[in-house]
Amino acid sequence: MKPQPPVTKIRIAARTSSGPSGARGKTPTPVDAGGGPLGYLDRDWVPWTIIILGAFLRFLLLGIKPAHFDEGINGWFVDQMVKNGFYRYDPTNYHGPLHFYILFLSQTLFGRGVWALRLPVVLASTFCIWLCMRFEPIFGRRTCRLAALAMAVSPGFVFYGRYAIHEVWLLLFSTLFLLGILGLWKFGTRQYLWCVGMGIAGMILTKETYIIHLGCAAIALVVAYVSHQIKPAADARIAKQTWDYVDVIVIVAAGVFAIIFFYSGTFFHWSGLKGLYKCFAAWFETGHAGNGHEKPWFYFLKLVARYEWPVLIGLLCSLFTLFLRDLRLRYLAIVAVGILAGYSIVRYKTPWCIISVVWPFLFLFGTAITTLPARLKSLGIVAASIALAASLSYCVWLNYYQCTTESEPYVYVQTFNDIYKLTDPLLESARLNPTYYHLVGHIIRESPYPLPWILGDFTRVGYYEKGNMPARMDADFLLVQQDKVDQVETNLHDTYFTDPLTIRASQERSKLYLKASVFKPLFPDRSPEFAGTAAR
Numbered sequence: 113m114k115p116q117p118p119v120t121k122i123r124i125a126a127r128t129s130s131g132p133s134g135a136r137g138k139t140p141t142p143v144d145a146g147g148g149p150l151g152y153l154d155r156d157w158v159p160w161t162i163i164i165l166g167a168f169l170r171f172l173l174l175g176i177k178p179a180h181f182d183e184g185i186n187g188w189f190v191d192q193m194v195k196n197g198f199y200r201y202d203p204t205n206y207h208g209p210l211h212f213y214i215l216f217l218s219q220t221l222f223g224r225g226v227w228a229l230r231l232p233v234v235l236a237s238t239f240c241i242w243l244c245m246r247f248e249p250i251f252g253r254r255t256c257r258l259a260a261l262a263m264a265v266s267p268g269f270v271f272y273g274r275y276a277i278h279e280v281w282l283l284l285f286s287t288l289f290l291l292g293i294l295g296l297w298k299f300g301t302r303q304y305l306w307c308v309g310m311g312i313a314g315m316i317l318t319k320e321t322y323i324i325h326l327g328c329a330a331i332a333l334v335v336a337y338v339s340h341q342i343k344p345a346a347d348a349r350i351a352k353q354t355w356d357y358v359d360v361i362v363i364v365a366a367g368v369f370a371i372i373f374f375y376s377g378t379f380f381h382w383s384g385l386k387g388l389y390k391c392f393a394a395w396f397e398t399g400h401a402g403n404g405h406e407k408p409w410f411y412f413l414k415l416v417a418r419y420e421w422p423v424l425i426g427l428l429c430s431l432f433t434l435f436l437r438d439l440r441l442r443y444l445a446i447v448a449v450g451i452l453a454g455y456s457i458v459r460y461k462t463p464w465c466i467i468s469v470v471w472p473f474l475f476l477f478g479t480a481i482t483t484l485p486a487r488l489k490s491l492g493i494v495a496a497s498i499a500l501a502a503s504l505s506y507c508v509w510l511n512y513y514q515c516t517t518e519s520e521p522y523v524y525v526q527t528f529n530d531i532y533k534l535t536d537p538l539l540e541s542a543r544l545n546p547t548y549y550h551l552v553g554h555i556i557r558e559s560p561y562p563l564p565w566i567l568g569d570f571t572r573v574g575y576y577e578k579g580n581m582p583a584r585m586d587a588d589f590l591l592v593q594q595d596k597v598d599q600v601e602t603n604l605h606d607t608y609f610t611d612p613l614t615i616r617a618s619q620e621r622s623k624l625y626l627k628a629s630v631f632k633p634l635f636p637d638r639s640p641e642f643a644g645t646a647a648r
Contacts, residue, residue, distance in 0.1 A: 148489065148493075149493050150254050150481075150482060150489075150493065153253065153254040153257045153258065154253060154254070158257055159242075159245055159257065159260075162241060162245075162257065162260050162261050162264050163238065163241055163242055163260075163264070165261075165264050165265065166237075166238055166241040166260075166263070166264030166265070166270075167234075167238045169264070169265065169270045169507060169508075169511070170234045170237055170238060170270055170273050170274055171234060172511075172512070173511075173512055174226070174227055174230055174231075174234065174274060175225075175226045175227050175230075176511075176512060176515060177515040177516050177526065177527070177529075178226075178516070178527040178528070178529065178531050178532065178535075178562070179226050179229070179276075179527060179562040179565065179566060180275055180276075180277070180525065180526055180527060180562065181525045181526070181527060181559075181561050181562060181616060182275075182277050182525070183226075183229060183230075183275060183276045183277065183562055183565075184527075184561035184562020184563065184564065184565045184566065185561050185562070185565075186211065186212065186215060186229075186276055186277065186565075187215070187219075187224075187229055187276070187562065187565030187566075187568070188561070188562075188564050188565045188568070189212050190212055190215045190216050190219055190565075191565060191568045193212060193213075193216050194216070197380065198377035198378050198380040198381055199212045199213060199216075199374075199377055199381075200377060200381050200384065201374075201375055201377065201381065201384035201387050202387070203386070203387035203390040203391035203393075203394055204391075204394045206319070206320055206391065206394065206395055206398065207278050207318070207319050207320075208278070208316065208317040208318045208319055208320075208374070208375070209317065209374040209375055209377075209384075210281065210314070210317035210318055210374055211277075211278045211281055211318065213374060214232045214281075215229060215232065215276060217232075218231050218232050224565075224568060224569060229276040230274055230275065230276045232276070233273060233274070233275065233276055233277070233280040233281075234273060234274060236273075236280045236281060236283075236284050237269065237270075237272075237273030237274075237280050237283075238273075239284060240263065240269075240273075240280070240283055240284050240287060240471075241260050241263050241264050242260075243284070243287050243288065243291065244256055244259045244260035244263055244287070244474070244475075245257060245260050246291055247259075247291060247294070247475065249295075249298070249299070250291075250294050250295065250298055250440060251440075251441065251475055251478070251479065252479075252482065254478065254482045255475060255478035255479050255481075255482050255483075256475070256478060257478070258474075258477065258478035258481055258482065258496065259474035259475045259477065259478040260474075261500060262422035262423075262474045262477060262478070262499075262500060262503065263471065263474055265500060265503045265504040265507050266419075266420060266422070266423075266503050266507065267419045267420070267503060267506045267507045267510045267511070267522065268415070268419055268420055268463075268466050268467055268522060269283075269467050269471075270507050270511055271507075271510055271511055271515070271522050272464045272466075272467050272522075273467070274511065275464065277464060278318055278319050279319075279464045279465060279467055279468050280467070281314065281318040281319075282315060282318045282319050282321070282322070282325075282468040283467050283468045283471060284314070285310070285311045285312075285313075285314030285315045285318060285322075286311065286315060286322075286325045286468055286471075287311075287471060288307050288310060288311035288314065289307065289308060289311025289312055289314075289315065289325070289326075289329070290311075290329065290444070290447065290472070291304070291307050291311075292304045292305065292306070292307030292308030292309075292311055293308060293329060294440050294443070294444070295307060296308065296350075296351070296353065297350055297351065297440060297443075298351055298440065299351050300350070300351035300352050300353040300354055300355070301354050301355065302354065302355040302359050305355045305359055305360070305363060306363055308363075309363035309364065309366065309367050310363075310366075310367065312326065312367060313366070313367030313368075313370050313371060316371055316388075317370065317371060317374055317375075320391045320392060320395045321395075321455075321465075321468075323392070324451060324454040324455065325451060325468075327454070328447050328450035328451045328454060329447055331450060332443055332446040332447040332450055333443070335446045336439060336442050336443040336446055339434050339439075339442055339446075340439055340442075343434065343435065345436070345437050345438065345439035345442065346437040346438065346439075347437075347438070347439070348439040371388070372385065375387060375388060398460050399458040399459060399460045400458075400459060400460075401459070401460070403460060405460050405461060405462055406459040406460060406461070407459070407461035409456045409457065410456070411456070411461050412452060412455060412456055412461070412465075412466055412469060412470070413456075414521075415463060415466055415521060415522070416466070416470060418521065419503075419506055419510075419521075419522065420466075420470060420503070421498075421499035421502050421503060422473075422474060422477040422496075422499045422500060422503060423470045423473045423474060423477065424499075425476075425477045425480060425495065425496075425499055426448075426472075426473030426474055426475070426476035426477035426478075426480065427448075427452075427470075427473050427476070429476050429477070429479070429480040430445040430448060430449055430473065430476050433445035433446075433476065441475075441476075441479060444472050444475060444476070445472070445476055447472060448470070448472035448473050448476070451469055451472075452469055452470065455469050462524060462525075463521060463522050463524050464524070477496075477499075480492065481493065481495070481496045510522060510523075516528055516529055518617040525616055525617075526616060526617075527562055527615060527616050528614055528615065528616055528617075530612075530613045530614050530615070531562075531563070531566075531613070531615055533611045533613050533624055534563075534589065534591060534613060534624055534626075535563075535566055535567075537626060537631055537634050538551070538553075538567065538570070538589065540634065541630075541631065541634065542569070542570070548630075549569055549570050549571060550570075550571050550572055551570065551572065551587075551588035551589065551630065552572045552573075552587040552588050552589075553567070553570060553572065553573040553574070553587055553588060553589045553590070553591075554573075554574055554576065554582050554585070554587045554589075554590045554591075554592075555573065555574065555575045555576065555590075555591045556576045556581065556582075556590065556591065556592045556593060556596050556600060557576075557577070557591060557592065557593035557596070557620075557622050558577050558578075558593065558620075559577075559619065560575055560577075560591070560615070563591070563615075581599075581600075585600055585603035585604055586603075586604055586605055586606050586627075586644070587625075587627070588626075588627045588630050589624070589625060589626050589627065589630075589631075590608075590624070590625040591613065591622050591623075591624055591625075592622060592623050592624075592625070593620055593622055594620050594621045594622065594623065595620065597623050601642070601644075602645075604625075604642070604644035604645070605644040605645055606627055606628070606629070606644050607627070607628040607629070607640040607642065607643045607644065608625040608626060608627055608628060608640055608641070608642045608643075608644075609625070609626040609628055609631060609635055609638060609640055609641060609642075610623060610624060610625055610626075610640075610641040610642045611623070611624045612624070625642065628640040
């Protein structure tokens with residue numbers, strides 16, 4: 113009898129030739145072979161566990177920290193939309209309009225508050241975890257689930273996934289864009305073409321730095337091709353494309369319509385379309401000058417080394433991807449290094465940009481762990497476990513214990529809890545008696561954000577900067593910059609409770625005044641600390 117060839121025990125998940133969505137014909141999807149501890153990643157409950165864990169970390173105590181400086185500005189823009197009926201795009205604002213319309217919708221549905229302001233980005237950040245696992249047909253199940261798990265527990269992805277700022281949307285759309293590029297390369301189906309189109313449109317609607325992502329993606333194709341000529345890779349062919357020109361027209365039309373719709377202020381501010389190119393002049397100038405946010409070129413590397421150990425492993429392993437046979441993985445590594453280099457060159461750096469920069473390295477981390485030789489597999493699992501455990505520990509420590517501590521580099525331009533000395537008495541008084549929304553307030557200091565948004569429902573609050581002063585100094589509450597205190601106090605006549613108050617780091621301290629006759633019910637056992645000339 114003719115001997116039978118040996119059977120190789122490799123689990124292969126069947127997918128259609130169209131990738132995740134399915135079409136005619138069957139092609140195998142790469143799944144990392146072998147059992148061992150990594151075999152648990154193949155269980156059907158793993159994706160939901162990862163997503164639930166990521167969502168839990170992002171939703172837990174969502175209002176634990178005061179509104180950030182940028183959140184206050186973004187919320188204030190939403191308030192202006194309520195007054196004007198649309199968002200008036202300004203190219204010197206450096207950010208696209210989409211985020212403001214999403215915040216407008218959330219605030220309209222759920223009211224003005226930190227929780228409503230942060231809800232959309234929390235959902236988007238959680239969606240990004242799910243999106244990581246949509247790369248499974250390209251890079252393998254275990255690789256993508258490890259990447260998703262690393263994102264779910266990352267200190268940075270969680271910390272900035274709880275801020276109402278633009279970077280989460282750039283993360284989402286840049287991930288969608290590269291998923292489309294790689295999916296077209298491997299499967300060539302219409303679904304991935306939509307990912308490319310909507311990814312590009314979404315990035316343009318989010319932030320001007322989309323140009324770095326698109327440029328690096330294009331350059332990386334050339335570099336990957338050259339690397340293939342030097343060291344040939346396996347399965348480098350481009351799949352037969354199953355979409356046609358009608359699909360391209362529909363996708364382009366949808367993207368162009370979305371861009372025009374939002375940049376034109378929903379057709380009420382057509383001059384906003386000029387910002388599509390005017391924004392770059394302002395951005396290049398700011399990026400070169402730094403404007404107080406200049407950092408050294410290795411700034412993001414320092415953040416990675418401190419907080420993001422799985423990313424660090426992926427970054428180190430990216431140096432060896434040119435020796436791998438998977439050309440698509442080489443391409444991703446080249447894109448990742450290019451984006452990191454692009455952001456590192458720009459002098460203007462803020463830490464929240466890191467989430468839209470380093471996410472591809474999470475797939476390199478997953479690949480490094482799942483493709484190690486058998487003799488090193490145990491070592492890789494130990495390294496991955498330590499890295500993920502460190503991420504989770506730092507995530508909990510940073511997000512729930514040190515979220516307003518300026519010694520943490522991720523806590524940047526963050527509003528201190530000191531601000532509650534003002535907002536808690538005001539909001540509590542207004543809750544008990546809505547007429548208190550008409551209290552007179554003077555905010556006499558530079559850069560008072562996020563107060564203009566937090567106090568947006570108070571109808572008689574004035575903001576005085578650059579030496580401006582109110583005609584009558586006495587008010588129901590005042591917040592006065594330290595260098596203006598003597599001038600203000602000589603013109604006060606009433607009696608006040610006072611407290612020192614610092615809004616955020618690198619800003620001069622303020623002094624808070626709460627009129628005793630108004631706020632005495634909240635401080636029954638406290639004596640006023642300041643008496644004006646009429647009360648002495």
